[in-house]
Amino acid sequence: MAKRNKLEIMKDILAIIQKNNNNIKPTPLSRKSNLSSTRFKEYFLELTQKGFIKEINRENSNFISLTEKGFRFLERYKTIVNFIDEFEL
Amino acid sequence: MPRFAAHWAQMAFGTEVLYSFIIIACSLIIYFSTKEMEELSSYKGIKYFRKAFLFFALAYFFRTLIKFILSFFSVPRILDYSPKLLGPLSLFLFMYFSALAIFYLLYSVMWKKLDTNGKGIYFFHLLAIIIAIVSILSRNPLIYLGIQLFLFIFIFAIVLISYKTSRGKNNNIYKIYLLLFIFWILNILDILVPNFLQTFQMLLYIISCGVFLSILYKVVKKTGST
Numbered sequence: 001m002a003k004r005n006k007l008e009i010m011k012d013i014l015a016i017i018q019k020n021n022n023n024i025k026p027t028p029l030s031r032k033s034n035l036s037s038t039r040f041k042e043y044f045l046e047l048t049q050k051g052f053i054k055e056i057n058r059e060n061s062n063f064i065s066l067t068e069k070g071f072r073f074l075e076r077y078k079t080i081v082n083f084i085d086e087f088e089l
Numbered sequence: 090m091p092r093f094a095a096h097w098a099q100m101a102f103g104t105e106v107l108y109s110f111i112i113i114a115c116s117l118i119i120y121f122s123t124k125e126m127e128e129l130s131s132y133k134g135i136k137y138f139r140k141a142f143l144f145f146a147l148a149y150f151f152r153t154l155i156k157f158i159l160s161f162f163s164v165p166r167i168l169d170y171s172p173k174l175l176g177p178l179s180l181f182l183f184m185y186f187s188a189l190a191i192f193y194l195l196y197s198v199m200w201k202k203l204d205t206n207g208k209g210i211y212f213f214h215l216l217a218i219i220i221a222i223v224s225i226l227s228r229n230p231l232i233y234l235g236i237q238l239f240l241f242i243f244i245f246a247i248v249l250i251s252y253k254t255s256r257g258k259n260n261n262i263y264k265i266y267l268l269l270f271i272f273w274i275l276n277i278l279d280i281l282v283p284n285f286l287q288t289f290q291m292l293l294y295i296i297s298c299g300v301f302l303s304i305l306y307k308v309v310k311k312t313g314s315t
Binding site: 007050069072073076079080082083084086087088089 | 123131197262307
């Protein structure tokens, strides 16, 4: 399997959240993202800082869901990748 | 100035303004239509690509200013224009933004190989400042030609290397980039060396517009902008 680049990993994490009805706990998200826990934490922090995901505390548990910007990223992901490919960026 | 010559000068300047308007508009549309993609992805290649076109727009603005001064004040060379500060300053900014536009576009293609924590781009800023300073201090057309030849060899080598690494992909963007670089260098020579391209000036304008419009077309097609 080819090594995933940063954009692809971000897309994968966001897509997992979306597939789980936009509502998933951090532990299953970390497991499904196929990343080491250190790398997952890095990506989790970056996605939160960029405003793609938010944490919601419900019934004493943390849930993660996508923000509007996160949905927009998923929507535009293919366009961004095609653009990078087309212009060899 | 005889009436015919004055009329001809006005027409030439009108063509120049139209040409600059097309290039500046194309560059700014490319810059703004890729804004959301950069914000969403924070991808360095897109960042450098966008900035390259912002610098093209700025360089063309100063190019038009220089042409305006040359045309309306009948100055043979921009460095001879008085008040003394405006000529060298506009030439400095034109050369600085021109060099940066070329370097940023190259960097957008090469950043993965050259990037050292994003600091590689500072080297190109330094190089652009040196080129701009040499351009205003030197009054020798041969030195101007030398600078452009240096830029061209530099660009050609990098484009060739990138082309070799991306062989096998069905993509002809390198041909467009190469054309853009060649015509950009001719555009610079058009400002630095008076009458260098007078005979082929219209051809230079048409091909330069064609190159920018084809890049704009590709960008709009890929970004889905309207």
